[in-house]
Amino acid sequence: MQPVEIKKDIYWVGALDWNIRDFHGYSTPKGTTYNAYLAMDEKITLFDTVKKPFKENLIRNISKLVDPRKVDYLVVNHVEMDHSGSVPEIIQELQPQKVFCSAMGKKALVDHYHREDWPYQVVESGQTIQLGKKSVQFIETRMLHWPDSMMSYFPEDQLLISSDGFGQHWATSQRFDDQVDIHELLKHSAKYYANILLPYSPLVQKLLANVQALGLKIDMIAPDHGLIWRSHLDKIISAYDTWSLQKGKEKALIIYDTMWHSTEKMGYAIGDGLSQAGVDFQMFNLKYAHRSDIMSEVLDSRGLILGCSTLNNGVLPAMADVITYMKGLRPANKLGAAFGSYGWSGEAVKIITECFEDMKVELVDPGLRVKFAPSNEDLEKCAELGRKVGQAIKAKS
Numbered sequence: 061m062q063p064v065e066i067k068k069d070i071y072w073v074g075a076l077d078w079n080i081r082d083f084h085g086y087s088t089p090k091g092t093t094y095n096a097y098l099a100m101d102e103k104i105t106l107f108d109t110v111k112k113p114f115k116e117n118l119i120r121n122i123s124k125l126v127d128p129r130k131v132d133y134l135v136v137n138h139v140e141m142d143h144s145g146s147v148p149e150i151i152q153e154l155q156p157q158k159v160f161c162s163a164m165g166k167k168a169l170v171d172h173y174h175r176e177d178w179p180y181q182v183v184e185s186g187q188t189i190q191l192g193k194k195s196v197q198f199i200e201t202r203m204l205h206w207p208d209s210m211m212s213y214f215p216e217d218q219l220l221i222s223s224d225g226f227g228q229h230w231a232t233s234q235r236f237d238d239q240v241d242i243h244e245l246l247k248h249s250a251k252y253y254a255n256i257l258l259p260y261s262p263l264v265q266k267l268l269a270n271v272q273a274l275g276l277k278i279d280m281i282a283p284d285h286g287l288i289w290r291s292h293l294d295k296i297i298s299a300y301d302t303w304s305l306q307k308g309k310e311k312a313l314i315i316y317d318t319m320w321h322s323t324e325k326m327g328y329a330i331g332d333g334l335s336q337a338g339v340d341f342q343m344f345n346l347k348y349a350h351r352s353d354i355m356s357e358v359l360d361s362r363g364l365i366l367g368c369s370t371l372n373n374g375v376l377p378a379m380a381d382v383i384t385y386m387k388g389l390r391p392a393n394k395l396g397a398a399f400g401s402y403g404w405s406g407e408a409v410k411i412i413t414e415c416f417e418d419m420k421v422e423l424v425d426p427g428l429r430v431k432f433a434p435s436n437e438d439l440e441k442c443a444e445l446g447r448k449v450g451q452a453i454k455a456k457s
């Protein structure tokens with residue numbers, strides 16, 4: 061795709077990846093983009109690069125604006141390889157005078173590419189460099205979402221190049237938020253937040269407070285993935301505030317895997333109980349639902365009800381996958397309960413309950429087990445469990 065001028069003399073020069081479907085375990089059914097930006101000033105500066113297989117797209121885009129050898133500076137806001145994978149070739153090709161990065165960024169670049177000889181310029185949070193008419197202030201955002209992460213702010217243009225923050229995995233031929241359906245854009249943004257940034261939610265709160273305290277004027281946020289925010293900044297900033305506070309809605313998820321449908325029947329009866337308590341719920345059978353789509357719904361659900369049959373003294377493999385993934389993403393302020401059918405040993409409910417305890421999920425019930433197939437009486441106990449969770453969710457409102 062052609063370069064796109066996003067502000068006067070600042071261009072998107074990145075690459076579209078229409079075909080990626082798995083981003084380290086996160087499903088990307090609509091692909092993604094690797095955004096890089098070129099500021100044309102006395103010092104021509106490239107902000108971030110692209111994933112290695114797309115380096116030609118980046119060089120071609122730069123060439124449409126300027127001889128790549130005339131690029132003076134490279135800024136590496138973040139070293140994860142979707143953004144730095146082509147740094148070695150770009151440095152080789154462009155021969156920049158300086159490579160700006162955080163102290164942790166320099167360490168990470170050396171650990172990835174084993175080049176001590178690049179012209180690193182380590183910058184600190186708040187430091188400003190002059191490109192000519194434009195200046196750039198660096199804002200370190202450690203652990204949002206890597207130790208090296210930082211953002212680049214152009215005060216004269218009121219532009220924030222935000223690295224992974226405010227991004228989405230969505231390849232489109234459009235570059236701006238007002239050129240696409242805002243509801244779909246916010247859905248992709250929520251999925252991105254839930255699967256990448258959720259564990260660092262307290263830091264997102266700090267970042268939002270910091271931006272306010274510094275009085276940074278921002279009228280455009282240009283992330284390194286997906287669409288650029290220029291018309292709906294209020295919506296995405298408010299969404300980040302809501303998501304990072306993790307208060308959740310009056311909503312529960314019933315996430316289960318089942319061998320012979322007994323656990324599934326229990327799940328449906330629990331759903332009846334939630335309905336009776338007046339709480340919305342969604343059911344996810346792990347044979348069909350992807351872990352990263354589930355996380356999108358975990359983001360704003362107050363209740364998590366996980367069910368699994370016992371297989372060989374453990375949980376079914378899909379449940380092991382989801383509880384491992386979810387635990388790593390550290391959702392907060394959840395209420396929960398476990399359930400499942402079993403034949404003779406019945407460890408699955410205990411395993412899920414222990415995982416809930418690790419995740420600091422508030423247990424509404426010690427867990428409900430049914431031997432082989434549920435009777436009508438068992439199903440009534442399941443409905444009662446649903447009502448209990450529903451009432452607890454409502455009590456948190």
Ligand code: FEO
Nearest residue numbers: 138140142143224
């Ligand atoms: Fe898009 Fe953390 O890389």
